[in-house]
Amino acid sequence: MSLLKRNTLFQRQGEEDQSRTAVRNSSLISRRGKRSKTRIWYLCGIVFASLSLVYIYQSSPSGGPDPYNSNVRSDNADDSSSMKMITNNNMTFDQQTEWIKNNFRSADPSEQEWCIKALTQGNYWKQEDYNGGSQFGGDGFIARNLFWDYVVRSKKGFYVEAGANHYRLLSATFLYDKCFGWEGLCVEPQQRYQNDLVTKRSCKTVRACLTKEKTQMMIGGMPEHRGAGAFIKPIPEDGVIPDRFEKVECAPLQDFLGSRTHVDLFVLDVEGAELPVLDTIDWHTTTFSVLQIETNKVPKRKQSVLKQDMSNRGYEELYSIEADTIYVPANERFNFRNSSEAWQPPGEIVNLLQGD
Numbered sequence: 001m002s003l004l005k006r007n008t009l010f011q012r013q014g015e016e017d018q019s020r021t022a023v024r025n026s027s028l029i030s031r032r033g034k035r036s037k038t039r040i041w042y043l044c045g046i047v048f049a050s051l052s053l054v055y056i057y058q059s060s061p062s063g064g065p066d067p068y069n070s071n072v073r074s075d076n077a078d079d080s081s082s083m084k085m086i087t088n089n090n091m092t093f094d095q096q097t098e099w100i101k102n103n104f105r106s107a108d109p110s111e112q113e114w115c116i117k118a119l120t121q122g123n124y125w126k127q128e129d130y131n132g133g134s135q136f137g138g139d140g141f142i143a144r145n146l147f148w149d150y151v152v153r154s155k156k157g158f159y160v161e162a163g164a165n166h167y168r169l170l171s172a173t174f175l176y177d178k179c180f181g182w183e184g185l186c187v188e189p190q191q192r193y194q195n196d197l198v199t200k201r202s203c204k205t206v207r208a209c210l211t212k213e214k215t216q217m218m219i220g221g222m223p224e225h226r227g228a229g230a231f232i233k234p235i236p237e238d239g240v241i242p243d244r245f246e247k248v249e250c251a252p253l254q255d256f257l258g259s260r261t262h263v264d265l266f267v268l269d270v271e272g273a274e275l276p277v278l279d280t281i282d283w284h285t286t287t288f289s290v291l292q293i294e295t296n297k298v299p300k301r302k303q304s305v306l307k308q309d310m311s312n313r314g315y316e317e318l319y320s321i322e323a324d325t326i327y328v329p330a331n332e333r334f335n336f337r338n339s340s341e342a343w344q345p346p347g348e349i350v351n352l353l354q355g356d
Helices: 003-059 093-103 109-120 138-146 148-152 174-178 191-200 253-257 274-279 300-312 330-335
Strands: 158-162 183-187 204-206 215-220 232-234 245-251 262-268 287-294 315-321 324-329 352-354
Touching: 093 109, 093 148, 109 138, 109 174, 138 148, 138 174, 138 287, 138 315, 138 324, 158 253, 183 253, 191 204, 232 245, 262 274, 274 287, 274 300, 300 315, 315 330, 324 330
Parallel strands: 158 183, 158 262, 183 204, 262 287
Antiparallel strands: 215 232, 215 245, 287 324, 315 324, 315 352
C-alpha cells in the first residue's frame, strides 16, 4: 500500500474514531444529564412531601392528619377579623356523639363524666340527676352547634358571664370552664357567691355590676332570690343605704376586659335588666361571636326594641331556647344550621325556636 493511501486510510480511521468518540461523549453527557434531572426531581419530590407533612402536622391538634376538614378562627381572640366560625364539618351528629364518648377529655379530669353527659344528653334543672350547668341545656346546645370546631380541636375560647350567680348550679359557663378549659370573666354583684366563684372556678371574678360609667349602686331586697339584676338600684340622694341592701361598685364591661377586644361567648342573665346592661357596652370596640341573652323577663313591649337594637349593632337572632335568645354576627348567620338541622339533646329538654 502506498504511503499516500496509508495516510489517507489512517486519516479516515482517525476521523471515524473522533466521530465515535464524539457520539459516545454526547451519549454519556445525555445520560448524565438525564440522571441529574432525575435526581433533581427526586429531591424536589422529597422536599414537597416533607413540607406537606409539616403542614398537616401543624394543622392538626393531635399532631396527625386533620380528619374534619373544618375552618377555624384565628388564635388571636382580640382580633375582630377572627370572628368567623364555620362549624359545619364532615361529622354527623351521631359521629360527634361517638367522638365525645371515646375521645373527649375534659380540662378538669374530675368532671369527665359530667362533661360527657352535658355534651351528649344535655342539662335540665328539673332532672333528678341534675348536677349543675345551664338551666335548659343551652350550654351543650351552643357547644355542639356553634363551637364544635373548638371542641374537637381542644381550642380555647374566652367567655363573659354577667350575672354569674352560683358557680355551678344554673351556670351557663361551668361547662366552658371545667370541660373546655376556656378563660373567662365572671361578673357577679352578690357577695354570697364570691367565695365559690373565686375558689371553684377559673374565671376572673369581679364583684360588680355593668354600667356606662364608673359609679356605685346598691344591691339587695330579697335574700332568698337567686337573681340580682332586678335588685340593683341607684343609691338614694341622701346616701343612706336601706336595710338589707349593700353598696356595690359598677363600671363598663371594657374596664374589666382590659386590652381584650373580642369575646367568644357572652352570657347575660340579670333578671330583667338585660336592655340597660346591653346599652352600657361599647359595641365599636368590643366584638362577640355568640351572645346568649336571657329574654323571658324582658317585657314583651320591649322585645322588639331589643331585636332592633341588636340588629343595629350588627347581630341577628339565630335561635331561641326556652328563656334565652342566641345572637350571632349578622354576616355569620348563614354559616349555622337552622333549627330543624341543629343538634338537640334527647328527650326534648330544649324548646328550640328558629330566629326570625
